[in-house]
Amino acid sequence: MLSAPSQLLMRSQDVFQTGKWLLVNPTDSHISTQLDSSELHVFHQYFDVYQTSSAQDRSSSHLFAASYPTDAKFDGAVIYMPKSKDQAKMLIANVAACLKADGDLLLVGENKGGVKSAAKLLETVSTQVNKIDSARHCALYAAKVDKEIKPFELQSWQKTFDISEAGVQYKVCSLPGVFNHGAVDNGTKILLNSDIEVPNGRILDFGCGAGVIGCFLGMKNPKSKVVMSDVSALAIHCSKESARLNNLEVEVVASNGLSELQGKFVSVFTNPPFHTGIQTDYSVSETFISQIKQYLVQDGSLNLVANKFLRYSELLEKRFKLVTLIKQTTQFSVYLCSRVK
Template sequence: MLSAPSQLLMRSADTFAQGKWLLVNPTDSHVTQQLNNPEIKVFHQYFDIYQQSCAVGHSEQHKFAAAYPCDEKFDGAVIYMPKSKDQAKMLIANVAACLNKNASLLLVGENKGGVKSAAKFLDSVSTQVNKIDSARHCALFAAQLDKPVKAFDLTKWQSEITINAGGLRYEICSLPGVFNHGSLDIGTAILLDNLPDIKKGRLLDFGCGAGVIGCYLGLKSPESEVVMSDVSALAVHCAKESAKINNLNVKVIASDGLMDVQGKFSAVYTNPPFHTGIVTDYSVTENFITQLKQYLAPGGTLTLVANKFLRYSELLEQKFNSVSSIAQTTKFTLYQCARIK
């Protein structure tokens, strides 16, 4: 079954039946086929939906990237409202630069996801923005490009932030839409400030975001092989840039959970996600913990920080013989897990 925003979009399916359209961050893998226009291209910033969409068919229609290249021009585009409003602004700037003059630019999303207030961001490219449909607690807004559009440069949206944690000071690249954009989140700070001795060997930063933990590992243990993984193209881009800033030779990969991670690790570190878009979703972390056995080398350990309300301790104790809380605050617990069953 299609998501509510996609169902709303399908009510205007005739709009997308002809011409070159760009679909941005759809929340479903089948919506492209249902719109039934072979000239539709799809821009994905999330690797899970990208892989699922390619598996459905016509993989040549789909592109996974932090930014869409502006060398191809479209007659119209639809952006699915992201969780971050700053990411929405960046997407509008990127996508508008990919459109023909007077093209249509649409924004669809759930009301609770902020689509109504985000519609005003279309004012940057259009003198008139209209709500053209609403249903299923979602809204669809449309604008016609009639204002000058600047060339898009992703680096203009990047910022560098200074991390002071765990006895180190270093720089990290950040972009709108990446976890805790522009600052160090409390959970990751607790993890870095309370890390036990870092093991040597292959080290994994799972759900790496901008690369805060992975770069710390690389700086603290330069002889180790550090791998960082994330589902987000924006995070993968930032983690790679963060590694360059710190002159680190690390591997950064896009992965749906652990699906695209290869090999075994002497230690895994994570401040795992518990949201998919605006929806609370524990499945990514639960699947990660369940599948970790095949990725840990003998004697391998897991260091995980989580909000206290996320009751991961029972699941960790099912999978590890040793689970200890090595740091706690009123909001977070840092777990150290060893001897996987």
């Protein structure tokens, strides 16, 4: 079943029947096959939906990237409202630069997801912004891009900041939409300052974000071979840039969970992703914990930091013979896990 924003979009699908259209960050893997479009291109910043969509839909052109090339010119585009308003601003600037003069720019999303701010966001590129439909606690806004559009450069949205943790000084690049944009989150700080051992050999930073953990590992032990993975194209871009800023040779892999990773690791480090809303969802982390032993050498280890209220210890003890709580604060717990079952 389509998500609520996609269901709302389907009610206006007649607008896609003429011209060349760009669909941006759809939340459904099959919405592109449902829209009746003469020519549809799809821009993904999230590898999981990109991987499934491109496999299912051979009629449309799918691109996984941090930004869309502005030499391609479209008659219209639809952006699914991201969680971050700053990411929405960046996407609007990028996509507007991909449109023909007076092109149509639509923004769809859930009311609780911030779509009510769409009119103000779209006013940066248009003098004509209208709410054209609403249903299922969602709204669809449309704008005619009639203002002067500046050339889009992803680098102008980047923020570089200095980090000093556990005696290691380095730089990190960040973009809107990347976890804890422009700063180090408290959970990661706790992990980095937990007297962790960084062994020689191949190590993984899972859910790398801007590369804060991965670059720390590479700086602390230059003999390690760091691999960083994330589902976000923005995170992949930032981690590569962060490694470059610190003269580190690393491997950065776009992956839905662990699916695209190859080979074994002597150690894995992570501040795993989870979602909080009406209900807490940490299915990505549950799947990661259940599968990680396949990627560890026999005496490999897992270093994981998590919010204290998340009951990770029970999940970890099902997969590892030895689970040690090496540090704990009022908010976070750091676990060292070894001897996989």
